[in-house]
Amino acid sequence: MTDEASxxxxxxxxxxxxGGPTVLDIxxxxxxxxxxxxxxxxxxxxxxxLLGLIAGVLRPPAGTLHVLGRDVGALSSPARDRLRxxxxxxxxxxxxxxxxxxxxxxxxxxxxITAERRRRLNGSxxxxxxxxxxxxxxxxxxxxxxxxxxxxxxQRVAAARAIxxxxxxxxxxxxxxxxxxxxxxxxxxxxxxxxxxxxSTLLFxxxxxxxxxxxxxxxxxxxxxxxxx
Amino acid sequence: MLLLHLARQSLANRLLTTSLTVLSIALxxxxxxxxxxxxxxxxxxxxxxxxxxxxxxxxxxxxIQLLLYAVFGMGSxxxxxxxxVWKEWDEHPAVAWTIPYSLGDSHxxxxxxxxxxxxxxxxxxxxxQPIAVAEGxxxxxxxxxxxxxxxxxxxxxxxxxxxAVTHGMSAVxxxxxxxxxxxxxxxxxxxxxxxxxxxxxxxxxxxxxxxGWESGAPPMPGEEVDAEEVLxxxxxxxxxxxxxxxxxxxxxxxxxxQRDISTSEEEPLTAVIPGVALAEMWRGIGYAExxxxxxxxxxxxxxxxxxxxxxxxxxxxxxxxxxxLRALGAGPRRIVSLLVLEAGMLSAFGAALGVGFVYAxxxxxxxxxxxxFGLQIPIRMLDDVQLLYxxxxxxxxFVAGLVPAVKAYRTALHDGLSVRV
Numbered sequence: 148m149t150d151e152a153s154x155x156x157x158x159x160x161x162x163x164x165x166g167g168p169t170v171l172d173i174x175x176x177x178x179x180x181x182x183x184x185x186x187x188x189x190x191x192x193x194x195x196x197l198l199g200l201i202a203g204v205l206r207p208p209a210g211t212l213h214v215l216g217r218d219v220g221a222l223s224s225p226a227r228d229r230l231r232x233x234x235x236x237x238x239x240x241x242x243x244x245x246x247x248x249x250x251x252x253x254x255x256x257x258x259x260i261t262a263e264r265r266r267r268l269n270g271s272x273x274x275x276x277x278x279x280x281x282x283x284x285x286x287x288x289x290x291x292x293x294x295x296x297x298x299x300x301x302q303r304v305a306a307a308r309a310i311x312x313x314x315x316x317x318x319x320x321x322x323x324x325x326x327x328x329x330x331x332x333x334x335x336x337x338x339x340x341x342x343x344x345x346x347s348t349l350l351f352x353x354x355x356x357x358x359x360x361x362x363x364x365x366x367x368x369x370x371x372x373x374x375x376x
Numbered sequence: 377m378l379l380l381h382l383a384r385q386s387l388a389n390r391l392l393t394t395s396l397t398v399l400s401i402a403l404x405x406x407x408x409x410x411x412x413x414x415x416x417x418x419x420x421x422x423x424x425x426x427x428x429x430x431x432x433x434x435x436x437x438x439x440i441q442l443l444l445y446a447v448f449g450m451g452s453x454x455x456x457x458x459x460x461v462w463k464e465w466d467e468h469p470a471v472a473w474t475i476p477y478s479l480g481d482s483h484x485x486x487x488x489x490x491x492x493x494x495x496x497x498x499x500x501x502x503x504x505q506p507i508a509v510a511e512g513x514x515x516x517x518x519x520x521x522x523x524x525x526x527x528x529x530x531x532x533x534x535x536x537x538x539x540a541v542t543h544g545m546s547a548v549x550x551x552x553x554x555x556x557x558x559x560x561x562x563x564x565x566x567x568x569x570x571x572x573x574x575x576x577x578x579x580x581x582x583x584x585x586x587x588g589w590e591s592g593a594p595p596m597p598g599e600e601v602d603a604e605e606v607l608x609x610x611x612x613x614x615x616x617x618x619x620x621x622x623x624x625x626x627x628x629x630x631x632x633x634q635r636d637i638s639t640s641e642e643e644p645l646t647a648v649i650p651g652v653a654l655a656e657m658w659r660g661i662g663y664a665e666x667x668x669x670x671x672x673x674x675x676x677x678x679x680x681x682x683x684x685x686x687x688x689x690x691x692x693x694x695x696x697x698x699x700x701l702r703a704l705g706a707g708p709r710r711i712v713s714l715l716v717l718e719a720g721m722l723s724a725f726g727a728a729l730g731v732g733f734v735y736a737x738x739x740x741x742x743x744x745x746x747x748x749f750g751l752q753i754p755i756r757m758l759d760d761v762q763l764l765y766x767x768x769x770x771x772x773x774f775v776a777g778l779v780p781a782v783k784a785y786r787t788a789l790h791d792g793l794s795v796r797v
Contacts, residue, residue, distance in 0.1 A: 204703070225707055232705020243700045245382075247389030252381070257704045259378045264705075308704075 153213065154180045154316055154348040155201055160210035162196055170196055172373040173210075176366070180315070183342065183349040185359045188368030194352050197368065198320055201350070202235055203227030215315055233263040236309030236347070238319040238338075244293040244304060251276055251289040254307045264312035279307040283337050298325050299334070306338055313345035320352050328357075335361055379710065383717045386697075390690060394722065397686045401726025401769065404679030406733035408672040408765050409758065413734060415665045417753035422658055425569045426621075426650045428500030429475075430630045433457070433465070433637055434619035436644035440660070443653045446477060446619045449487045449570045453479065456616040461643045465622070470629040473498050475621040478582045478614075481541050486527045488541050488575045490582030490617070498623060501569045502752075511535055512562030515577055518584050518612060521558040522576040525566035535560055541577075541585055568752055580612040622647075676765075680772050683722055687715065688780045698784050708785050715781035716774055723773020727766045731758065 155178040162171040171193045178184050188194040199205040200212060203219055206227070212219045215234050219227060231237075236257070244253045254276045258265045268275040280286045283303040288296060293304060302322060309317050319338070323331040335358065342349045351362065359365040387394045426432075426447055434442040435455035444450040466474045475498055478490030496514040499507045512535050515522045523533055533539070538557040558577060566572055624630045630649065637647040691698075698711055706714075738755050745751045758766065 202703070228702070228705060228707045231703070232707075237703055239700075239703070243696065243703070245697055245700060247385045248382075252385070256701075260701075260710065261705045 152180045154178045154182065154215060155350065156211075156213040158211045160200070160207055160212050162193075162200060162205065162207060162209075169374055171200070173197070173371050174373065176371055178348060178350055180348050181346055183339065183363045184351065185362035185365035186350060186352045186368060187354070187356055187359060187365060188352065189354050192368045193372055193374065194354075194368055195320065198318055198350075198352060201316075202237060202318060203231045229261075229263075232257065232261040234315050236311075236314040236317040238305050238309045238317065238322040240321040240324060244301060244308075246292075246294050248293065249289070250280070250285065250291050250293055250296070250304050253293055253304055254279060254311055257308060258312045261312075264314065267312050275311055276307075279311050279341075282310075282341055283307045299330050302326060302334060303337070306334070306341070310338075310341045310345060310347070314347060316348045316350065317342060318350045318352075321354065322351075323353065323355070323358070331355075331358065332361075379714050379717055382714055383721055386694075386714075387718060387721060393686055393690060397683050397722050398726045398729060400682045401679045401723055401773070402729035402733060404672075404676040405727045405730025405766060405769055406737070407675050408769075409731060409734045409762050410737065411668045411672045412759075412762050412765065413738065413753055414751070415668065416759070417751055418665070419658060419662075420754075421568065421752050423651070423654050424502040425654070426501060428498075428504050428623065429621045429650050430624045430627065431622040431634055431637070431647045432619065432650055432653070433622055433645055433647045436646050439646065439648045439653050440657050442619065442646055442648055443650070443657055445479060446621075447570065447650070449574055453618050455644075456618055457620070457645065458616055458643065459614050461645075462617050462620055464642075465620070465637065468633075470625050470633050472623040472625045474623070475499055476579060476617040477619045477621070478579055478616075479618040481582065481585065483539055483541050483575055484531060486524070486531075486573060486575055488521075488577060488582070490577050490579045492579055495576065499571070499621070501567055501571065505567070507567070507571065508565040509562045510565045512560070514562055515581070517561075518578060518580045518607065519558045520561040520578065520581070522562040522564060523560060524564055524572040524574045524576070526572035527575055528563045533560055535563070539575075541575075568746055579614045579617065583612050583614050676769055676772075679726070680723070680769070680776050683719060683726075683773060684776045684779060687719055687722075687777065688783070691780050691784050694784070711785045712778070712781040715784055716777035719777025719780075720770065720774040723776075724770050726773070727769045730769075731766060 155176065157173050157176040160171060160173045160176070161169055163169040186194065186197075196205065200207055200219070201214055203214070203222070204227075206224070207220045210220075214230065217230055219230070222230065245256065248256070251273075255272050258268060258272055258275070265272065277286060277289070280289055283306055285300060285303050285307065288300060288304075293301060296304065302325070305322065309319070317338075323334055326334060338349070339361075341347075349362075351358075432442060432446050434446055435453055435457060437454050441451060442453075445453055462474065462476055465471060473494055475494040476491055479487065481488040493514065493516070496507055496509070501507075509522070510525070512522070514520075521539060523531075527533070537560045539560065541558060558581065564571065564576075622633070624633055634647045634649065637645050701711060701714070735755065738753060742753060742755070745753060
């Protein structure tokens with residue numbers, strides 16, 4: 148069904164929240180491994196729903212969705228949790244750091260939760276965290292409380308958390324919307340460098356078309372989604 | 377390890393709520409354990425009031441009544457025991473010793489008890505401790521008087537003070553035997569029993585105050601007997617006593633003696649075994665302690681509910697946190713475990729702190745409780761019942777954590793990744 152190089156593959160994918168109208172109807176979507184894809188969509192176009200499906204938080208009621216070679220629609224909820232935890236790095240729009248943990252603990256959280264992701268680290272968790280932090284220029288902040296960081300610093304902590312343990316797929320949901328233009332570019336450069344090093348696929352979602360040119364390929368959700376059309 | 381770390385950091389992050397919750401659980405546990413301590417202490421103090429005495433004998437009447445007037449100094453006997461009847465039993469071959477008690481007089485609200493040397497030699501309390509004279513000597517002369525420790529402390533009397541004894545038990549006797557001045561010759565060590573609240577004289581002393589009162593009314597003019605006359609007498613007749621404590625030659629003879637005394641044709645008497653009678657009496661007044669127990673049980677329930685509420689209300693603020701953990705791969709079991717662990721930690725800290733409160737309270741209040749209420753609460757390891765209570769509180773805490781945990785898991789699942797601030 149899926150070839151080696153496919154990372155995300157959707158066919159006739161539809162989704163509706165319980166009791167609500169259909170919000171997604173995507174005949175075809177393909178993201179290949181190691182691709183850096185920009186997914187454009189204005190708010191309300193179903194971006195978060197699509198990401199929820201790909202990340203395995205929502206279950207597709209109809210159509211097929213393969214993520215990293217696995218048929219997400221056929222997996223149980225705990226199995227989808229495990230798939231996400233082990234293979235997908237998620238950078239949230241609101242960064243979503245745990246406020247009572249320091250930077251080091253926040254970055255380490257996914258690999259501490261998931262043994263499979265921990266096993267992919269070269270070396271100890273502490274070393275990997277220090278390494279990721281160094282890549283993103285936040286090595287000085289490891290013992291700070293995340294609530295004391297600036298927005299840009301928090302964003303880099305969230306990125307470090309997502310790339311730790313080199314997940315095959317990194318999904319970023321409008322991670323730059325809180326940053327100004329200069330910082331957006333700087334952040335994206337950091338992210339690209341890391342993705343290239345780890346060989347991960349990057350699916351980057353934003354309503355900011357100005358970023359599209361930096362990616363290998365860009366997709367427009369309103370064009371993919373027949374509901375919005 | 378991760379869960380423990382998360383739970384600890386999360387609780388520390390909400391320090392105020394956490395401490396208040398722990399405090400409320402601690403207070404509930406302290407109350408529960410404390411009540412149990414006081415209860416045990418009360419029962420022990422109570423059943424240790426008399427020891428080493430095989431039988432207490434008084435005129436025929438109720439067991440409890442006899443115990444009340446003979447041991448606790450409450451109420452009064454229906455009738456007296458003729459002196460010669462007591463003497464007969466005293467010389468009975470199965471009887472090792474007796475302590476006679478002659479009741480009915482008072483000084484400023486404290487009972488005046490007529491007794492003899494046996495009292496100082498034979499009376500035992502709390503595991504066989506004897507009566508000790510702290511100052512002075514036992515009463516031996518007609519007008520000698522010995523004070524219980526509390527009487528001496530309350531009334532401020534010292535050796536050599538002269539005291540009038542009131543006939544009857546009212547605090548201010550209108551018929552004072554003030555022509556018979558007694559002199560304080562001794563003060564007893566504190567015993568934390570009713571002994572502290574009594575005044576002891578000789579049997580002859582009691583007889584002396586009643587000379588000329590044989591009819592029950594004050595002597596007619598011209599029939600008064602004054603102190604000099606009493607002292608001039610060779611022997612002061614003692615016609616009756618109220619009750620006596622008895623030690624048998626051997627424990628095995630006690631039951632036989634009890635039956636013989638109680639069924640004696642010569643004089644209607646009642647004999648009780650102190651341990652049995654005290655236990656019976658405790659059962660009667662022990663309902664109060666059940667009430668206490670029920671109340672402290674409710675307090676614990678309220679404490680746990682408070683914890684439940686505080687965890688539950690904090691959930692809304694933590695929806696985001698739960699959603700993040702879920703998004704990062706924490707499965708349902710982790711989320712539930714985290715919250716249950718937090719609740720369990722709260723109740724465990726609370727329980728430990730509560731037990732700490734009890735011990736600290738005992739250390740601080742023990743002298744005061746002893747002095748004020750004669751209540752001796754020993755400081756010792758928690759007993760089985762208390763351990764059960766503490767364990768139950770901790771377990772309840774964990775169980776209580778399940779409710780918000782399941783709710784949190786559902787919410788987190790629903791919120792998924794789409795959580796907005």
